[in-house]
Amino acid sequence: MSELPVTLTVNGEVHALRLPPWETLVECLRDRLGLLGVKKSCDVQVCGACTVLLDGRPVSACTLPAFEARGREVRTIEGLARGEELHPVQAAFVEAGALQCGFCTPGMILAAVALLEESPAPTPDEVKHYMRGNLCRCTGYKRILEAILAAARRLAADGR
Amino acid sequence: MGAEPRRVVGRSVPRLDAREKVTGAARYVTDLALPGLAHARLWRSPLPHARIVAVDAARAAAAPGVLAVCTAGDLPVAGRRYGPAFRDQPVLADGIVRYAGEPVVAVVAETEARAEAAVRRLDVRLAEEAAVTTLEAALAPGAPLLHAAPERAGRFRDLAGLRPVPGTNVCHLWRLERGDLAAAFAAADLVVEAVYRYPALSHHALEPHCALARVDAGGVTVWSGTQHPFAVRQELAELFGLPLAHVQLIVPLVGGAFGGKCYTKLEPLAAALAARVGRPVRLALSLEESAHTSCRHAVRVRLRTAVRGDGTLLAREAEVALDTGAYADIGPRVATKAGYRAAGPYRIPALRLEARCVYTHNVPAGAYRGYGIPQVTWASESQMDAIAERLGLDPLALRLRNLLAPGEEPVAGDTPMDGDLAGGLRAVARAAGWGGPVPAGRGRGLAVAMKDGGGTHTVSTAVVRVHADGSVSLLAGTVELGQGARTALAQVAAEELGVPLEAIHPAVPDTALTPFDHGTSASRSTTVTGLAVQAAAADARRQLLALAAPRLGVEPAALALRDGLVVGGAAPLSVAEVVRGHFGLVGGEVTGVGTFVPARWSGTLGGGTVFWETGMAAAEVAVDPETGAVRVHRYVSGADVGLAINPRECAGQDEGAAVQGLGPALFEARALAAGQLLNPGLVDYRLPTFADLPDVLETVLVENGDGPGPFGAKGVGESGTFCAAAAVGNAVARATGVRLTELPMTPERVWRALRAAGRGAPPEGAEAQPTPGGPSSSMV
Numbered sequence: 001m002s003e004l005p006v007t008l009t010v011n012g013e014v015h016a017l018r019l020p021p022w023e024t025l026v027e028c029l030r031d032r033l034g035l036l037g038v039k040k041s042c043d044v045q046v047c048g049a050c051t052v053l054l055d056g057r058p059v060s061a062c063t064l065p066a067f068e069a070r071g072r073e074v075r076t077i078e079g080l081a082r083g084e085e086l087h088p089v090q091a092a093f094v095e096a097g098a099l100q101c102g103f104c105t106p107g108m109i110l111a112a113v114a115l116l117e118e119s120p121a122p123t124p125d126e127v128k129h130y131m132r133g134n135l136c137r138c139t140g141y142k143r144i145l146e147a148i149l150a151a152a153r154r155l156a157a158d159g160r
Numbered sequence: 161m162g163a164e165p166r167r168v169v170g171r172s173v174p175r176l177d178a179r180e181k182v183t184g185a186a187r188y189v190t191d192l193a194l195p196g197l198a199h200a201r202l203w204r205s206p207l208p209h210a211r212i213v214a215v216d217a218a219r220a221a222a223a224p225g226v227l228a229v230c231t232a233g234d235l236p237v238a239g240r241r242y243g244p245a246f247r248d249q250p251v252l253a254d255g256i257v258r259y260a261g262e263p264v265v266a267v268v269a270e271t272e273a274r275a276e277a278a279v280r281r282l283d284v285r286l287a288e289e290a291a292v293t294t295l296e297a298a299l300a301p302g303a304p305l306l307h308a309a310p311e312r313a314g315r316f317r318d319l320a321g322l323r324p325v326p327g328t329n330v331c332h333l334w335r336l337e338r339g340d341l342a343a344a345f346a347a348a349d350l351v352v353e354a355v356y357r358y359p360a361l362s363h364h365a366l367e368p369h370c371a372l373a374r375v376d377a378g379g380v381t382v383w384s385g386t387q388h389p390f391a392v393r394q395e396l397a398e399l400f401g402l403p404l405a406h407v408q409l410i411v412p413l414v415g416g417a418f419g420g421k422c423y424t425k426l427e428p429l430a431a432a433l434a435a436r437v438g439r440p441v442r443l444a445l446s447l448e449e450s451a452h453t454s455c456r457h458a459v460r461v462r463l464r465t466a467v468r469g470d471g472t473l474l475a476r477e478a479e480v481a482l483d484t485g486a487y488a489d490i491g492p493r494v495a496t497k498a499g500y501r502a503a504g505p506y507r508i509p510a511l512r513l514e515a516r517c518v519y520t521h522n523v524p525a526g527a528y529r530g531y532g533i534p535q536v537t538w539a540s541e542s543q544m545d546a547i548a549e550r551l552g553l554d555p556l557a558l559r560l561r562n563l564l565a566p567g568e569e570p571v572a573g574d575t576p577m578d579g580d581l582a583g584g585l586r587a588v589a590r591a592a593g594w595g596g597p598v599p600a601g602r603g604r605g606l607a608v609a610m611k612d613g614g615g616t617h618t619v620s621t622a623v624v625r626v627h628a629d630g631s632v633s634l635l636a637g638t639v640e641l642g643q644g645a646r647t648a649l650a651q652v653a654a655e656e657l658g659v660p661l662e663a664i665h666p667a668v669p670d671t672a673l674t675p676f677d678h679g680t681s682a683s684r685s686t687t688v689t690g691l692a693v694q695a696a697a698a699d700a701r702r703q704l705l706a707l708a709a710p711r712l713g714v715e716p717a718a719l720a721l722r723d724g725l726v727v728g729g730a731a732p733l734s735v736a737e738v739v740r741g742h743f744g745l746v747g748g749e750v751t752g753v754g755t756f757v758p759a760r761w762s763g764t765l766g767g768g769t770v771f772w773e774t775g776m777a778a779a780e781v782a783v784d785p786e787t788g789a790v791r792v793h794r795y796v797s798g799a800d801v802g803l804a805i806n807p808r809e810c811a812g813q814d815e816g817a818a819v820q821g822l823g824p825a826l827f828e829a830r831a832l833a834a835g836q837l838l839n840p841g842l843v844d845y846r847l848p849t850f851a852d853l854p855d856v857l858e859t860v861l862v863e864n865g866d867g868p869g870p871f872g873a874k875g876v877g878e879s880g881t882f883c884a885a886a887a888v889g890n891a892v893a894r895a896t897g898v899r900l901t902e903l904p905m906t907p908e909r910v911w912r913a914l915r916a917a918g919r920g921a922p923p924e925g926a927e928a929q930p931t932p933g934g935p936s937s938s939m940v
Contacts, residue, residue: 035184036184036187036191037183037184037185037186038184039190039366039367039415040190041366041367041368041415041447042366042447042841042842043446043447043448043841044841044842044843046841046842046843047366047447047842049366076184077182077183077184078183078184080183081183086179086182086183090182090183091182093178093182094174094175094178094179094182095174097172097174097175097808097809097812099175099178099181099182099642100416100642100643100644100812100813100816101365101366101367101413101414101415101416101641101642102177102180102181102182102186102413102415102642103188103365103366103367103415103416103642104366105181105182106182106184109182127850128850128851128853129850129851131850132849132850132851133849134850135366135842135847135848135849136366136816137364137365137366137416137418137816137820137847138416138642138812138816139812139815139816139819140812140815140816140817140818140819140820140848140853140857141819141848141849141850141853142815142819142853142857143812143815144850145850145853
């Protein structure tokens, strides 16, 4: 079994790994690095539960070979809060009641973080369009939309 | 004390699990590992009906890392079957395959990848047999029989009346007749009749099914995302011949369920494989495999209703047929409820209701949020609007004329209507601007429905343990599926006990530690488990006050517990001081116990209905005449929650249910052909996305404080799904003049119906809209 040397930076920590070429990023993050906040669901890049940020852009870790992330910066839900202080998007999700079972929540929050990096003051329609690739079976999306808009206001007020 | 304002109940406090869920710290069954864990993968049949001729396991068994290759005969539970209604389902297909996707061979290996690689080296020879994969084929005379004489499981009181029809594929026939049907139809001014179809659906909870099992001298321990840990415990005990106390089910957080994780699913196979290899085994399905594990019943409803010219309902005849697939699962109960509620939430003097639960060579269908009510509501509420159109009546006025009044019995002897259906429907109609001007090109539609809530004859016990530092363990068997039950139950416990919410710590459901609870379904947790929790907290509070009274030199009746302090004496005393004071510095604890047992032991459903869960909805849609695409602009959903323990979470339940209901209204369905599920995964099974969120989605919570649950609460969670399809269908009919009778209302279906109506002849699957006030005659 031929393995490739792969250096990944995950949540600011550098990992020197040897990976089989077919190992997906979700397998690498969950099974090797123990980052279980990355969720595995549809396996076909539709549901968005496995969303992580690769150099700040959302990707589906379920279909991305881990070696494709070599030399790049991976951010998972575990790397979002600053110690005990929640990221404003995380805090907004808690306050708006934007989660139920929570299985989509890590991917949903990371996609929202990427959206707000790209577009700090999105309209509701922009949010709906950007977030189409993240499915939630529980909430009906309304409170997630409210949370993202609230987080945008908070980030603007904080001057972030 | 009774006049004290509530401190915790009625507040939208953040969920107790919110922080762990937004930080990625939440742990689900799919996140668990055990020392020495082995992994299982399954070989599933590609054919819907076949004899298993031979399994050549040699190449698979020789593959690297493989611990065992098992067919049905290799398992320690060989020959035994399970199921909540009938013991009809083998742990692995035993000699015969009955649906495409049924597990036939299991491989256990050191890793999941190795197990999967070995599965591909299996050589299984099947001999195909004729399959019945539609209701029509399964009900045809001479159809091959799925199960000649299924054995009743005999576990649930409401299933004592199971009626299989010998020599057919009908595993349960439910009937209710009352009044003089023939006379009512003869006297009617209008009779309408139509056949409505609702497709099979996949639950697609984002966390697929998963179970971990360990079998050792102490018995069987299983970690699973089941909604029914105690029912699964009982089935495992029967399968393995163990006392209940030797079987332990532990249920961590569950990543969505919606009925798909009701009753026993993977647990017997995971446990049997663990017993076989002598190591703990993890069996984790893909989402596509989950779609081959359970689904929502496809339903056909023939509905015929007799009406007086003023809109008074006189009689209704319903024939409901449900495709329950290859194994009955809980299908018979779904059929009974669907048949009963085909009457709608209305006063109808003459009824002949019939439901058939039909075996087919499809994936087993089971529980799915609403237990058959969304399917029959599609039929019943579409027909109500057809009646309104024919009689030239306002759809709201027609419904208000016929809705059950508070205190009225749906049928004699059943629980009287305990909510205000008319008030709820009026509130929803008002919020949707009913009666006001409708923007050009749009239409508005209404629907209303009810279902027995709380489960039929269900029991719960809860324990509240007050520790020496004043913190409190809450032991209840309700599973946290995302519905917020742990938070709601903690709020009930805190309020009743008189301590801050932060003092309450709900335990993870574990059948060895948490007391008996029927299960997490039928919108029952807040009401039924909630009553047990409230009683347990009251029991603990009484004990604490009794211990405090002598120290304070007053009678217990003079004392109260508030915010964790015993007040009413000379000085407040903390809960910790009371407990430590009684037991001494070594500590100890005060334990309160509460049990809910239903008061009523009989009823139409085979037991008492705890409460009626009612739902109402109004939709405003626009239909693109060029493409047939339906856009929902405004959707108002109403839920009668009695009293909202946590208003934000109640509304969240209802909103989520409503959007889930919009899926099958507009685009969601399992595509089936000759017993094959063509869209098991999310590439081609379309779920509601952010883009489907209506411009305005509003929930009206009706709070009359009249529920039987703690503080006047009643359950919520299913009701939001009841009305979505019919409300949208009625809105489409009012926008276009075309009424569809088959779901989903895809652009193609709507476009074809519009085209056909334009030519003046209704196509198959659509009724043309008659002119309001036209001649009274049967529609079909």
